[in-house]
Amino acid sequence: VSIKNSIAFNYENTLGYAGAARKNLTQFSNDLLRTIKVKDTPEVEGFINELMTGLDKVDATTLIANKPGFFARLFHVDEIKRFITQYDDVEGIIEKSKEKLEAASFQIKKDIELCDRYMEQNLDYINELDNYILAGKIRIQEEQAAIDAETAAVDKTDLLAVHALKIRQDELDRFERKVHNLLSVREIAVQNIPQILLIKDGDSVLVEKIETSIESVIPLWESQMVIAIQLLRQKGALALEKCVTD
Numbered sequence: 001v002s003i004k005n006s007i008a009f010n011y012e013n014t015l016g017y018a019g020a021a022r023k024n025l026t027q028f029s030n031d032l033l034r035t036i037k038v039k040d041t042p043e044v045e046g047f048i049n050e051l052m053t054g055l056d057k058v059d060a061t062t063l064i065a066n067k068p069g070f071f072a073r074l075f076h077v078d079e080i081k082r083f084i085t086q087y088d089d090v091e092g093i094i095e096k097s098k099e100k101l102e103a104a105s106f107q108i109k110k111d112i113e114l115c116d117r118y119m120e121q122n123l124d125y126i127n128e129l130d131n132y133i134l135a136g137k138i139r140i141q142e143e144q145a146a147i148d149a150e151t152a153a154v155d156k157t158d159l160l161a162v163h164a165l166k167i168r169q170d171e172l173d174r175f176e177r178k179v180h181n182l183l184s185v186r187e188i189a190v191q192n193i194p195q196i197l198l199i200k201d202g203d204s205v206l207v208e209k210i211e212t213s214i215e216s217v218i219p220l221w222e223s224q225m226v227i228a229i230q231l232l233r234q235k236g237a238l239a240l241e242k243c244v245t246d
Helices: 002-006 011-016 019-037 041-057 060-065 070-074 079-153 159-245
Strands: none
Touching (some): 019 159, 041 159, 079 159
């Protein structure tokens, strides 16, 4: 009601109608675009690939199935010590990859929170535009009804009165076009919703990949290493026992 009562059919009012809402929406769209442009998903994928490459360098299955080479047998190289040394080297690579992934995960989670705020702001802008559009339509109907009534009653020979009604109608038509433009602006705000959801969904997938790598893949790999080393030691103990028995 307050918006409707504040409407005046003149050039300045029509030009500035819903100006604050349109300005906020423009700034919002610019912020959203910057958020999309700064995304660097290949960097996260690179961290994950680096991590997987490091894990593959020391594989528990190849350790168990691997037979010592000729020089290893010749110089009595301890396979377990060699493996642990290799493990320590790879562990450093994995730890660095893990730190990078944790930092990336933290940033992406902040971006998800930002998307939630964007969504709330966007819905607020839509509601604000709806208020201006509804108030404008009601005021247009009232003004059009008043103009029609005066046009029907005016003396057609009174050119000054006829001209005044013509100016009034032109001002109303200009304002009506403004309200129609607000409908287009509202459509832009509605189209922002799937864009925000797309960004948020992409971020969520990346966070899931990172957490899977950190919380599942690395611990599983480490447990496999422990099992592999214990099996090697058992294998050595069995071989020693066999020699003693023989």
